[in-house]
Amino acid sequence: MSGDSANQLLLAVLSASAGIFLLLPKPRLRHKSIGTVLSIASLGIFLAWSWQRFGEPTATRLETALFTFFSLGALINGVVLVVQRNPARGAISFAFVILSVSGLFLLLAAPFLMAATIIVYAGAIIVTFLFALMLSRAAGPTDENDRTREPMLGSLAGFAFAGLILFALHLGTPYPTSMDDDDNTHQHSFLPAPILTSAEQKLLSQSIHALEDPIGRLSSVNMSDENQLEDWLLVLNQALVPAFKAMDSAEARLLSSRIQVTKDIASSDPSFQSYVGDSQAVAFKKRMDATRQIPRKLYRNIQEVQDQLQQPDFDTLYRYVVAIRDELRLLHGSSQLPARTVANLGLTLYSDHLLSVELAGMLLLVATVGAVSMAQRREAGR
Amino acid sequence: MIGLWHYLAVAAALFGIGLVGFLTRRNLITMFLCAEMMLQGVAINLVAFARYHGNLSGQVFVLFIVAVAACEAGLALALFITLYRRRKSLDSSAWQNLRELGVAATVDDEPLPSPPRVEDFPLLPPAGRQPREEMLRV
Numbered sequence: 001m002s003g004d005s006a007n008q009l010l011l012a013v014l015s016a017s018a019g020i021f022l023l024l025p026k027p028r029l030r031h032k033s034i035g036t037v038l039s040i041a042s043l044g045i046f047l048a049w050s051w052q053r054f055g056e057p058t059a060t061r062l063e064t065a066l067f068t069f070f071s072l073g074a075l076i077n078g079v080v081l082v083v084q085r086n087p088a089r090g091a092i093s094f095a096f097v098i099l100s101v102s103g104l105f106l107l108l109a110a111p112f113l114m115a116a117t118i119i120v121y122a123g124a125i126i127v128t129f130l131f132a133l134m135l136s137r138a139a140g141p142t143d144e145n146d147r148t149r150e151p152m153l154g155s156l157a158g159f160a161f162a163g164l165i166l167f168a169l170h171l172g173t174p175y176p177t178s179m180d181d182d183d184n185t186h187q188h189s190f191l192p193a194p195i196l197t198s199a200e201q202k203l204l205s206q207s208i209h210a211l212e213d214p215i216g217r218l219s220s221v222n223m224s225d226e227n228q229l230e231d232w233l234l235v236l237n238q239a240l241v242p243a244f245k246a247m248d249s250a251e252a253r254l255l256s257s258r259i260q261v262t263k264d265i266a267s268s269d270p271s272f273q274s275y276v277g278d279s280q281a282v283a284f285k286k287r288m289d290a291t292r293q294i295p296r297k298l299y300r301n302i303q304e305v306q307d308q309l310q311q312p313d314f315d316t317l318y319r320y321v322v323a324i325r326d327e328l329r330l331l332h333g334s335s336q337l338p339a340r341t342v343a344n345l346g347l348t349l350y351s352d353h354l355l356s357v358e359l360a361g362m363l364l365l366v367a368t369v370g371a372v373s374m375a376q377r378r379e380a381g382r
Numbered sequence: 383m384i385g386l387w388h389y390l391a392v393a394a395a396l397f398g399i400g401l402v403g404f405l406t407r408r409n410l411i412t413m414f415l416c417a418e419m420m421l422q423g424v425a426i427n428l429v430a431f432a433r434y435h436g437n438l439s440g441q442v443f444v445l446f447i448v449a450v451a452a453c454e455a456g457l458a459l460a461l462f463i464t465l466y467r468r469r470k471s472l473d474s475s476a477w478q479n480l481r482e483l484g485v486a487a488t489v490d491d492e493p494l495p496s497p498p499r500v501e502d503f504p505l506l507p508p509a510g511r512q513p514r515e516e517m518l519r520v
């Protein structure tokens with residue numbers, strides 16, 4: 001089984017290098033038709049290999065079709081970019097690569113990245129296009145467009161590298177999919193769409209909305225008055241009830257379907273021993289556990305402070321409540337495709353990664369200054 | 383749903399194609415586009431892992447990749463202008479005297495195919511007075 005797969009990969013790598021070698025622009029040995037046939041053959045072998053190795057893309061047929069369309073679009077246009085002798089046409093096929101990759105981003109529930117990639121690269125491609133038109137000289141063969149550097153070694157090296165990565169993927173797959181085709185219980189490498197059901201999602205968003213009330217009311221609570229504090233805690237509890245209900249049901253479902261099942265398989269089959277379970281479910285469960293800890297910490301904090309006969313601190317309480325709300329939002333957003341990931345991405349960027357955002361902005365500024373100073377025309381003698 | 387591994391395989395293939403282009407092509411603009419394509423392969427990897435683990439860290443990484451790619455594009459294009467002014471060519475081998483010590487220089491000994499010559503005959507516009515029809519009939 002393993003040797004078969006490896007042979008397939010080797011064949012794909014060899015035919016891809018041979019095909020690209022024949023397609024690359026050079027004075028001699030350029031056979032477009034044979035090269036195209038070889039490249040398409042290697043693409044077909046690659047597809048067959050991934051289908052056989054990682055299993056057929058299941059669930060919805062539409063999604064499978066979209067995935068195939070976008071990935072084929074990216075790969076084919078990438079090959080066209082590499083073998084195209086006119087850089088302006090290369091820029092156009094690069095635009096198609098970007099569009100296909102954006103489609104893949106959309107399938108992976110990253111709508112903001114899709115938009116950002118298209119916006120940034122649209123500008124980059126147009127500028128590149130202008131450069132190609134501005135700097136390319138008169139028609140006719142030129143050194144830069146019609147010659148290649150070590151075409152055979154280059155294509156062998158590049159595709160051997162890709163083949164090694166694919167072989168590592170082949171070795172790293174936690175289970176052989178072709179082991180038993182009729183039993184689908186261990187198809188856990190699929191990116192599972194809904195980690196929360198829509199009912200659970202609704203409960204979570206109810207809680208998120210209800211939390212606005214205790215957050216807004218906190219500033220008017222007189223901390224020294226225990227009754228007012230009690231009332232406020234009651235409101236907070238009320239707001240949290242749906243969220244806890246949602247988390248309980250999600251946890252029960254995940255444990256019974258996506259964490260426990262893999263453990264059963266692992267105990268029955270020794271080749272699954274190292275496979276701990278569906279990592280998305282495990283990570284989600286960990287997250288829910290951490291979220292549950294926050295209200296507990298809040299109550300413990302109030303308790304401790306009151307034991308020492310002091311008033312609870314407004315800032316501390318506020319921080320805890322906002323943390324609860326943010327965590328619930330992230331939980332709610334990590335479930336499904338809808339554009340809510342955009343809001344969550346913003347939340348993550350400006351809470352956990354604020355410094356990195358500032359650094360990226362700094363980097364852009366420095367790059368702009370560098371580009372201006374490099375491209376500026378220096379006068380002779382200076 | 384589609385497996386994580388399918389995305390990783392596509393990303394690896396895209397990276398490989400970009401690598402081949404970067405290694406073999408000599409036009410600076412094409413090399414730059416191929417490098418960007420390799421970055422896209424990495425971005426697919428990161429987003430797929432983010433989806434697989436159900437968090438957003440991978441997407442944040444990709445945003446930074448996009449920012450760095452934008453910086454890189456600006457600097458690279460500025461560099462191309464400077465290089466083009468010196469050598470009047472976008473050929474990266476025009477700068478091969480910057481290569482490592484002890485590495486033989488690339489010599490292009492095969493002649494480039496010459497394009498088929500197109501004869502451009504002059505197009506003569508009609509001149510003088512137009513003859514009358516009865517004169518033509520004679």
